[in-house]
Amino acid sequence: MVDRRFFENYGPFSLAEIAAISGSELDNKANAERIIDGIATLDQANSRQLSFLSNVKYNDQLATSKAGACIIDPKYRNRAPSGMALLLSDNPYKAFALTAAAFHAPSTALPSIAASAVIHPTASIGDNCSIGEHVVIGSKVEIGNDCIIGASSVIQDGVIIGHNCKIASNVSIGFTVMGSDIILHSGVRLGQDGFGFAFDGKTHIKVPQLGRVIIGNNVEIGANSCIDRGSGSDTVIGNDCKIDNLVQIGHNVELGRGCIIVALVGIAGSTKLGDFVVVGGQAGIAGHLTIGSFVQIAAQSGVARDIPAQTIVGGSPALPIKQWHRQNALLSKLLKKSTTND
Amino acid sequence: MVDRRFFENYGPFSLAEIAAISGSELDNKANAERIIDGIATLDQANSRQLSFLSNVKYNDQLATSKAGACIIDPKYRNRAPSGMALLLSDNPYKAFALTAAAFHAPSTALPSIAASAVIHPTASIGDNCSIGEHVVIGSKVEIGNDCIIGASSVIQDGVIIGHNCKIASNVSIGFTVMGSDIILHSGVRLGQDGFGFAFDGKTHIKVPQLGRVIIGNNVEIGANSCIDRGSGSDTVIGNDCKIDNLVQIGHNVELGRGCIIVALVGIAGSTKLGDFVVVGGQAGIAGHLTIGSFVQIAAQSGVARDIPAQTIVGGSPALPIKQWHRQNALLSKLLKKSTTND
Amino acid sequence: MVDRRFFENYGPFSLAEIAAISGSELDNKANAERIIDGIATLDQANSRQLSFLSNVKYNDQLATSKAGACIIDPKYRNRAPSGMALLLSDNPYKAFALTAAAFHAPSTALPSIAASAVIHPTASIGDNCSIGEHVVIGSKVEIGNDCIIGASSVIQDGVIIGHNCKIASNVSIGFTVMGSDIILHSGVRLGQDGFGFAFDGKTHIKVPQLGRVIIGNNVEIGANSCIDRGSGSDTVIGNDCKIDNLVQIGHNVELGRGCIIVALVGIAGSTKLGDFVVVGGQAGIAGHLTIGSFVQIAAQSGVARDIPAQTIVGGSPALPIKQWHRQNALLSKLLKKSTTND
Numbered sequence A, B, C: 001m002v003d004r005r006f007f008e009n010y011g012p013f014s015l016a017e018i019a020a021i022s023g024s025e026l027d028n029k030a031n032a033e034r035i036i037d038g039i040a041t042l043d044q045a046n047s048r049q050l051s052f053l054s055n056v057k058y059n060d061q062l063a064t065s066k067a068g069a070c071i072i073d074p075k076y077r078n079r080a081p082s083g084m085a086l087l088l089s090d091n092p093y094k095a096f097a098l099t100a101a102a103f104h105a106p107s108t109a110l111p112s113i114a115a116s117a118v119i120h121p122t123a124s125i126g127d128n129c130s131i132g133e134h135v136v137i138g139s140k141v142e143i144g145n146d147c148i149i150g151a152s153s154v155i156q157d158g159v160i161i162g163h164n165c166k167i168a169s170n171v172s173i174g175f176t177v178m179g180s181d182i183i184l185h186s187g188v189r190l191g192q193d194g195f196g197f198a199f200d201g202k203t204h205i206k207v208p209q210l211g212r213v214i215i216g217n218n219v220e221i222g223a224n225s226c227i228d229r230g231s232g233s234d235t236v237i238g239n240d241c242k243i244d245n246l247v248q249i250g251h252n253v254e255l256g257r258g259c260i261i262v263a264l265v266g267i268a269g270s271t272k273l274g275d276f277v278v279v280g281g282q283a284g285i286a287g288h289l290t291i292g293s294f295v296q297i298a299a300q301s302g303v304a305r306d307i308p309a310q311t312i313v314g315g316s317p318a319l320p321i322k323q324w325h326r327q328n329a330l331l332s333k334l335l336k337k338s339t340t341n342d
Helices: A015-022 A056-064 A074-079 A092-103 A321-341 B015-022 B056-064 B074-079 B092-103 B321-341 C015-022 C056-064 C074-079 C092-103 C321-341
Strands: A049-052 A069-072 A085-088 A176-178 A197-199 A204-206 A213-215 A235-237 A312-314 B049-052 B069-072 B085-088 B176-178 B197-199 B204-206 B213-215 B235-237 B312-314 C049-052 C069-072 C085-088 C176-178 C197-199 C204-206 C213-215 C235-237 C312-314
Touching: A015 A069, A015 A085, A015 A092, A049 A092, A056 A074, A069 A074, A069 A092, A074 A085, A092 B197, A092 B204, A197 C092, A204 C092, A312 A321, A321 B321, A321 C321, B015 B069, B015 B085, B015 B092, B049 B092, B056 B074, B069 B074, B069 B092, B074 B085, B092 C197, B092 C204, B312 B321, B321 C321, C015 C069, C015 C085, C015 C092, C049 C092, C056 C074, C069 C074, C069 C092, C074 C085, C312 C321
Parallel strands: A049 A069, A069 A085, A176 A213, A213 A235, B049 B069, B069 B085, B176 B213, B213 B235, C049 C069, C069 C085, C176 C213, C213 C235
Antiparallel strands: A197 A204, B197 B204, C197 C204
């Protein structure tokens, strides 16, 4: 159950209302006026709560769930216990997301500028912004409307931030131009020097990093992730990219639209990703590569070559995924044979 | 030698006192009144200092060590140079830990609340707490007795912190309920949104993250590590867990009691670990898995399946450790054969 | 083109001046007085801008580049389009670095101490330092001349910092003695407890961490990287080491001179690296190992044994690089054979 200590509850809603909110369809119209107080997981929900099923791993929980209602793919409707009201959706996870957002819209901080924030007189800040305690905003910074900047975050000179951006606490941003509807979680670092040194046989000479970080709209970046600014051209994060925690993105990297980058991934300098690329956790991509659109890279993969669009790869060094699975099966077979022979 | 610039020294102690403190036994009672000024490593200790041997890698250093005394497993007592006083213990590392804590109890900051801290009037703070400069404490936060909150840390609305917790600088905590005797190192991020998006064929729709982070007693979390809050249920860290630096723990993950998670590990969403699981550095565990108690996962392993209790695994994809070693040996053999044939 | 919003431009310079600054030689002296306004990448530069070629991957861009001038290795001079002025250098990357630094010397913050900084009266701060907003400097801290400390950084009691150090925002430093000409990017954590626990069959007992972090001169450490202090001896980072973002360095680790540690690397406790070791991204090195000078460790390698000097290794577990390449080739061959047989 959602803890009211931390979250507002804007319910209850009737199932008819929830069907409208979530774009789903009531399996049985007789349930339209049934009242739902809130949302919960299948194993924790009670008869006044709504749950959802979107991962077959949890099919077993469905049968024993006490949830009053469930958002579900029509093909699983017969597995639900009798008495559970069903909301049918081809995309139950999306329908749940919309419902959850209606029940628990995040509480909006009242627009205000903390007395302890230090804001340069040449900075411009839009309407309805909330600037947290001990925030520092440098000269000529431009911040749009409806932005929230969390406590102790530091926005360096010249940075541009669009509208409706939520920046959490202890974030550092420099040399960055970002769009609107962006979420930066705590500890994000944007725009520091890329890792560039010229070795002259004796020591490493620092190469000035003279590019920027450019971030599109509707981007989310996880806690403690780092995006270095470009060395000459820019580091670019496309619209709708979602980046998890503790990710490293090197200088001059370009991400297309809608890429998903899972935690602890490293993308080395000057590599370009197309649109909707998915990179699994702890995978690494070497520098100066081109990764096509819709490529999927399995967790822990090591990518050292260009990958054509719509390919799925796994392993380190990365192989087409079927080849990687076959290689693992082959190793297993050889191992069994060799053990038998011992 | 321990640098008095940074550490207090509460010694000297006699060897009889150290035996009592450390639960070890003097090999030769004649040494009971010998005075020890401090502690040092085997290769650096002098005749007034105490050292310890707990890793066979350092057996060679024992023979040439100038340490006046050494805590040692009885089975190695004959390897010590004559003249070195010996304290015998079945667990020399533990005995050393207790001794070191007696010599160098960390200096306690005098309880005080910095003038620059911003504390919401509805927050409650226990006795004998030390609240650092520029700390921000939100509404309805509850902090127990004897806690230390380091400079520029941010404790968001509603967070609950038990007694005797030490929170370092630049830490961010939200949506979290934590027990007592907890150490959070600098840059820890607790309670940010988990990584949940529903794809609808066009874009990624954010799934509200409505759970919390629940942390037991006697837990330590390393610098810049991140623990996301649950999406619906909670993310749970059991009593006595020790988490190293730069670790990523996803939403809804549950760790049992006494787990050890080494640096740069990633644990994906909804995976459950039993008690006393050990996860080596840079290992990754996929989501929605169950890892039994006392499982050990070697460094850099990639775990994509459930693991039964008391199993040791290695490799990516992870195999039972013996099988992984045999596979590496087999590859080496095949390689030799193929090279000979070339 | 370099964005004047973020960077000063100290140009223009003539090609003769640039040849002198960069230590390169004009291919055609007739170009000596030609004026260059700034620098840009090969694909973006115009006829008044200078570019460089140091990676054969970009040879194709050379032929179509509109750059007015280019720093280039003499052996590629014939590939340049006619009309492009050439500056010849055996180390074009270094020559470019020197040129870029002349065009765009970073703007120097005027020396000042922010009113919101909290500085202990026993701390000493050198001449011409810039101390940012909300910085905290503890008792007996010593900071040399010409240092910059970024906003919300926390320097704990007793820390020593040399001359001309640039510390970015939201950095935490304790138990550390560092030299001069050091760059710490935002979110760096220095000197927290190492990860040391003694298990007694029931729980994990914390082992006091009583060493320091010692950092030489001319070191750079990337955003959100962590260096734990020693447990008894010190953690040591040698002169000229360059450490990327999100790197974990455990207690008692020693790095020699000029090591390069790429992002997301983990080095476990008590391991010693020689001089000029290069560790690729996401590689891991186990504890208590000795890695010789000039060793190169490929990205994602897992090192579990000592490595003799001047060896190149790859793979997990790491092998000599040729052996690793052969092993990958062998697997590919076996796979093809087995697939044919299916």
